[in-house]
Amino acid sequence: MHERGAPELVPDAALRAVFARGNRVGEVAREHVPGGVLIEIDWRRLSHAVRETAKVIADGASVIYEACFAESGVFVAVDVLERAGDGWVLAEVKSTTSAKATHIDDAAIQTHVVEAAGLSVERVEVMHLNRECVFPDLSNLFARTDVTEEVRAHLPEVPARVEELRDCLEGDLPDAEIGDRCKTPYDCPFMGRCWPELPADHIGELFRLGKKKREELTDLGCETIDAIPAETSLTDMQVRQREAVVTGEVVVEAGLPERIRDFELPLTYLDFEAINPVIPVWPGCHPYGQVVVQFSVHHEDADGVVEHREWLAEPGRDPQEESIEELLAATAGARRVAAYHASFERSRINELAKRFPQYAERLGDLAAKLIDLLPVVRGNVYHPGFHGSFSLKSVLPALVPEESYAHLAVADGYTAATALEAYLLAPEAMSDAEREKTRRDLLAYCKQDTWSLVVLARALRGLAGGAG
Ligand code: SF4
Known part of the structure; x- marks a missing residue:
């Protein structure tokens, strides 16, 4: 409010993806409370939306989506408002899988304003995603948690908080006092401005x-x-x-040679990329369930000769069984399979084995071959260039400076997951050229991940040779 044009307030791609996900969940939630009237909100004419809401209520609507109210200068839009006898049920839709403490603030200010507008609120609910839901049966996609009691307990504080916030908005820019508030419940976008720059090796x-x-x-x-x-x-x-x-x-512990012994050649290196759609789209999947949609495999034989295999799902079809077939083919004959933070790969393999029992034995054999490079590094090696992080993207350039992700269009896991979701679940929003480029970028990124493991294992063997 004090600096509306602040660059920090322009949402980045990650935040835009969060907003898009929230909007999609809101739309789907309406389908689960059917028969309602949607109030269209034009943010330049909020009073119009408030008047429309009053009219729809007077006309006897039993369900209203985005019901708008404004009292004492506070505007709210209620996701779902349902008539219940003489009163109303207010539901706040959230794309989480449970009701959280931070949702109570939100529901309380809405209840405060709706009641000030003269409606009787009988019950307040958080309508959130239900982890038990399994595609294709989406009838139980949402669960509704009654938070009436918590909201009622919170209501007496609301008027004073409204005043406090109004004073803040109407006054001069307040002095920034940094503290836990900057990170709770979410990171404040102004941290780069308010927080002092820390010295190197803080x-x-x-x-x-x-x-x-x-x-x-x-x-x-x-x-x-x-x-x-x-x-x-x-x-x-x-x-x-x-x-x-x-x-x-670099500091190398005497235990490294022993720990790196498992990673002798020949060795296979594996990396998965997965997406976790908020609303499941493939059989057997839950909200936010991780689904493997891409992998890269490098095989290095006893002479150090390297071969690469890769797979990336195609838009428009269930990738799960295909991922298993491709994975088993790509890792056939592997002595051991190295990953970085292998618990991720192991969990996905175990989930696939459970969902597709016909492959359980072969997937179990593969899981048994998994070995993890992360604890080897974390327990035995520290380079000042790690700067406290053991992510592959921190460890690799410190130990092998000529290797990096800098040349890649997709260079981190979050960007990859966002691109994968767009490529696989909304390919119609991309041109053919964009789809092809995205596919190429994603393949290059995942390939770099397993190539990084090849190079990292070589570097660790080299350090082990000099350890002790
Ligand atoms: S970073 Fe902290 S002090 Fe600065 S604006 Fe955000 S919450 Fe306030």
């Missing part, structure tokens, strides 16, 4: 730094990792981090 990079330890280090006057006195008690990992930052060198 203590915040320490692995699993608890609040107590952070306070202790701050009391000692340590802003950066290299300033932590040697006698300070730290975890083994944190000690390794301090040593790496102080020396500027």
Whole structure:
């Protein structure tokens, strides 16, 4: 309100995807409470939407979507308002799988305004997605959690909060006081402006730094990792981090040669990409259920000769059984299968085995071959360039500087998942050229992920050779 043109307020692609998902869930929710009247909202003419709502109520509508009310300068649009006897049921639609504490604020301000407008609210509900729902039966896609009691308990605080917010909006730009509020319940987009830039190797990079330890280090006057006195008690990992930052060198534990032994050649490297559609679209899937839609496999033989295999689902068809067939073919004959954070691959394989029992034995064999490079790195190696992160995108360029994702159009998992969802679930929104480019970009990204594993394992073997 104080700086409407702030660049931080322009939603990025990730936020736009969240909005689109919320809108889609809202639309589908209406189909689950049928027969209602939708109030069209023109944000430049809110009073018109309020008048329309009053008219629709007077006409006896039993269900209203986006029912609009404004009282004492506070405007609300109720997702679903249903008549119940002499009163009304107010439902707030959320694309989560449960009712959350943060939804109560939202429902409370709506109830406050709706009651101030003269309606009697009998019940308040959060209408959220139901994890038990399984495609193709979407009849139970939504569950409704009664939050009337929580909202009633909250209502007495609402008028004072409205006043507080109004004062804030009408006054000058308030002084920014940074704190937990900046991250709770969501990250504030202005953190880049309000929060001071931290020095390199700030203590915040320490692995699993608890609040107590952070306070202790701050009391000692340590802003950066290299300033932590040697006698300070730290975890083994944190000690390794301090040593790496102080020396500027990679630290390798004596246990690395033993831990890397499982990763001797020949070795197969595997990486999955999955999407988790909020509303399931394929048989057997739940809301937000992860579905493998792409993988990359690199085989490296005993002589270091590398072969690549890949698969990416086609738009418009269920990818699940095809993913199994392709995966089993691509990993046939593998001695061991290495992944990074392999619990993800293992979980997806186990889910597929459960859903397609005819493949359970072969998928079980594959799961048994999985080995994970992440704990090998985390437990034995620290490079100052990791900056506290063990993600492949942090570890790889630190240990193998000539390797990076910088040249790729899709260069991180979130972008990949968003592109995959657009490519597979809304291909009609893309031109042929866009579809082809997206496919190429996605294949290149996933291929880089397993190539990175090949290179990382080589680097670790090299470090193991010099360890101890
Ligand atoms: S970053 Fe924190 S202090 Fe700054 S505007 Fe956001 S909530 Fe307020």
